[in-house]
Amino acid sequence: MAKELEGFNFEQRHGKARVRVGRVWRSKDGCRHFMVEWNVNISLLSNCVAAYVRDDNSDIVATDTMKNTVYVKAKECSEQLSAEEFAILLGKHFTSFYPQVFTARVKIVEKPWERISVNGQPHEHGFKLGSEKHTTEAIVQKSGVLQLTSGVEGLSLLKTTQSGFEGFIRDKYTALPETRERMLATEVTASWRYSYESVSSIPQKSLYLNEQYLNVKKALVDAFFGPPERGVYSASVQSTLLQMAKAVLGRFSDISSVKLKMPNIHFLPVNISSKDHGSIVKFDDDVYLPTDEPHGSIEASLSRFWSKM
Numbered sequence: 001m002a003k004e005l006e007g008f009n010f011e012q013r014h015g016k017a018r019v020r021v022g023r024v025w026r027s028k029d030g031c032r033h034f035m036v037e038w039n040v041n042i043s044l045l046s047n048c049v050a051a052y053v054r055d056d057n058s059d060i061v062a063t064d065t066m067k068n069t070v071y072v073k074a075k076e077c078s079e080q081l082s083a084e085e086f087a088i089l090l091g092k093h094f095t096s097f098y099p100q101v102f103t104a105r106v107k108i109v110e111k112p113w114e115r116i117s118v119n120g121q122p123h124e125h126g127f128k129l130g131s132e133k134h135t136t137e138a139i140v141q142k143s144g145v146l147q148l149t150s151g152v153e154g155l156s157l158l159k160t161t162q163s164g165f166e167g168f169i170r171d172k173y174t175a176l177p178e179t180r181e182r183m184l185a186t187e188v189t190a191s192w193r194y195s196y197e198s199v200s201s202i203p204q205k206s207l208y209l210n211e212q213y214l215n216v217k218k219a220l221v222d223a224f225f226g227p228p229e230r231g232v233y234s235a236s237v238q239s240t241l242l243q244m245a246k247a248v249l250g251r252f253s254d255i256s257s258v259k260l261k262m263p264n265i266h267f268l269p270v271n272i273s274s275k276d277h278g279s280i281v282k283f284d285d286d287v288y289l290p291t292d293e294p295h296g297s298i299e300a301s302l303s304r305f306w307s308k309m
């Protein structure tokens, strides 16, 4: 919220970034362990302009206190919960406990620890790090109004065929040949906004938002690849991105918008020739030079007409 200050517009917020917390829960018999590792970012909008203008810190929630609160609340959560639920819980705490705080924004990135299997059997307390990360952001107002976004980060996908790029603008700067046969590789960053506008409207089912995260991720991946045997042709990253976004909004009625960032990570055809021996390596859709620098950067968002992005 902007404030008029000595003839200027002034906006401020403060918080604690990168608070790392690990939490373990045990089954009733104590044998099976469940764990999460979260990186929590808190940002509070509060009435503390006096600290900026008058050296008066009396309305400041110390960022050190915010950090401690993460551990206190993690301790209090005796049942396993999703990153979304924890973000909401923290947001509710800051906005209800402190009269000065009117909005809390809590972002969490969850490390992809996955239960390991040994000889095909899920281990009771062993985990290994997977690849893509589960993200979430909860913006909680003092009134109880909620904006909830979830997402995935670092979801690397690649297909070796069923991709092309044709019909683009050709001019004196253009060297790229048209093709109906290329590799398609990307690292998806996606975020989707839930339509729940208050904490009480979220389904109470335990870990519902973790399930939803896995379902959305599956919808994105399935749309990227198509059926296992035939796949699905991609006319561009742009076209595939829209198919993926539509799959999410088509399938999940509690999601009002989705944002996708999909770099085009190039696998360049390798052709090598020498003056003496002519062609040494002739590209036949087989040998590539993978490179992520430079890469194409393609992003778009899709929302329902009535959604607030």
Ligand SMILES: O=c1[nH]c(=O)c2[nH]c(=O)[nH]c2[nH]1
Residues within 6 Å of the ligand: 165, 176, 235, 236, 237, 238, 264, 296
């Ligand atoms: O799928 C693509 N989209 C582009 O916009 C683009 N530009 C480019 O050089 N290659 C590609 N591929």
